[in-house]
Amino acid sequence: MRSTTPQGNCDVIQREPGQKIRIASCSLAGCFGCHMSMLDIDELVVEVVHHLEYCRGPLNDVRELRDVDVGVVEGALCNEDNVKVLEQFRANCDLLVAVGACAINGGLPAMRNHFGLTACLKEAYLDAEGVVNPEIPRDAELPRLLNRVRPIQEVVKVDYFLPGCPPPAAAFTELFTALIEGREPAFDEDMVRFD
Amino acid sequence: MTDTITIDDHQVPFEAGQTIMEAARAAGLYIEHLCYNPAYQPHGSCKLCSVKVDGVIQTACTMPAIAGQKVESDSPEMKSRRKTLVEMIFAEGNHYCAFCIKSGSCDLQALAYHLDMHENSFNHRYPVRVIDASHPDLILDHDRCIFCGLCIRASRDQDHKNVFTMAGRGKATRLAVNSETGKLGDSTIAADDAAAHVCPVGAIMPRRGAYSTPIGERYFDARGIDEIDNASGKL
Known part of the structure; x- marks a missing residue:
């Protein structure tokens, strides 16, 4: 059993007055549904911009990652690039938040663990109906696939978990509000849903 | 004078032959469980109903109530142990709540909510199991089976x-x-057998009717498992 310290490190973020909390996000093997839910915080966004600075992620297409307070990670690990990005996030973020079913238990991408990598590639690129010029892509630019899809906490330590597919906007609201108020987030029952 | 046992801070009366689980239920006290169903003989296999009886861990569904027992159930330690067991069950099978037809009406999921499980401390096994879709009216999805044995008991003791x-x-x-x-x-199971409806998770499910109950109206959407007890056979 791995030792994780979930839901209990919010006080590590120390801010000078007027200094914003720096947030970064990424979607690994995910569908961006969690990001959509994160954007669904409605009018809180007006408050959030005064306190939080979104410094890196798919929403602003910035790749640079340093001195980040909170990293929000959506999606499972399905290729080597996912692992690299995740490790960069862990190294540069004081707190790491796993959001969504894929990040927490592999979710939909983990369904391929049933079949094995070779069988999946064969089915997708060689044998499937309607495939033209059957060939498994091998371009050096393409990240190599992992044999098995994995949740992120099997590779790095994760501080907070927001389960759900996606996590409800209320969970993000509570997370951001807690960060702004400098307290531990308290997720009500209706914010913790696996579907 | 009626004999009693103490469950946490409650004096609970019991009748001769009752288990701790039965006495607790009669008194309106909830003890977490998965493989226990009052309609069938207790199995004692899921261990979710583990309680400390005079300091020794026992399964409440199989342990007879004996006058004077001091039972610890609703304590941080026992809750934590139960949460660990639920995490192990999730890690052992393939439980994808996000698209499972039992989601919202599943005892395992409801227990995870009830025990405040947000993630899993165990690495997922992702076992390779094959769905049995050979029956015209039922689906047997081994991915979701938690080995509670309720279908075995229902088929043997009720459906014969x-x-x-x-x-x-x-x-x-x-x-x-x-x-x-x-x-x-190729078995003799029929769609209206008890065994076809007793599964507390989504392993044995009727065909046709999946996702027919909208989110918000499913069995555990409005209430916790400690309020409705178990959702065997519900969608």
Whole structure:
């Protein structure tokens, strides 16, 4: 059993007055549904911009990652690039938040663990109906696939978990509000849903 | 004078022959459980109902109530142990709540919510199991089976058909079907059998009707498992 310290490190973020909390996000093997839910915080966004600075992620297409307070990670690990990005996030973020079913238990991408990598590639690129010029892509630019899809906490330590597919906007609201108020987030029952 | 046991801070009366679980239920006290169903003989296998009886851990569904017992159930330690067990069950099978037809009406999921499980401390096994879709009215999805044995008991004791059994040991344990081919479709199970409706998770499910209950109206959407007890056979 791995030792994780979930839901209990919010006080590590120390801010000078007027200094914003720096947030970064990424979607690994995910569908961006969690990001959509994160954007669904409605009018809180007006408050959030005064306190939080979104410094890196798919929403602003910035790749640079340093001195980040909170990293929000959506999606499972399905290729080597996912692992690299995740490790960069862990190294540069004081707190790491796993959001969504894929990040927490592999979710939909983990369904391929049933079949094995070779069988999946064969089915997708060689044998499937309607495939033209059957060939498994091998371009050096393409990240190599992992044999098995994995949740992120099997590779790095994760501080907070927001389960759900996606996590409800209320969970993000509570997370951001807690960060702004400098307290531990308290997720009500209706914010913790696996579907 | 009626004999009593103490469950946490409650004096709970019991009748001779009752288990701790039965006494607790009669007194309106909830003890977490998965493989226990009052309609069938207790099995004692899921261990979710583990309580400390005079300092020793026992399963409440099989332990007889004896006058003067001091039972610890609703304590941080026992809750934490139960949460660990639920995490192990999730890690052992393939439980994808996000698109499972039982989501919202599933005892395992409801217990995870009830025990405040947000993630899993165990690495997922992702076992390779094959769906049995051979029956015209039922689906047997081994991915979701938690080996509670309720279908075995229902089929044996209520339907008198002995359709199910447990085969293999340890991590190779699997729910097996008593038919010549091992397929559900070749067994004697019928759609209205008790065994077809007793599954507390989504392993044995009726065909047609999936996702028919909208989110918000499912069994556990409005209430916790400690309020409705178990959702066997519900969608």
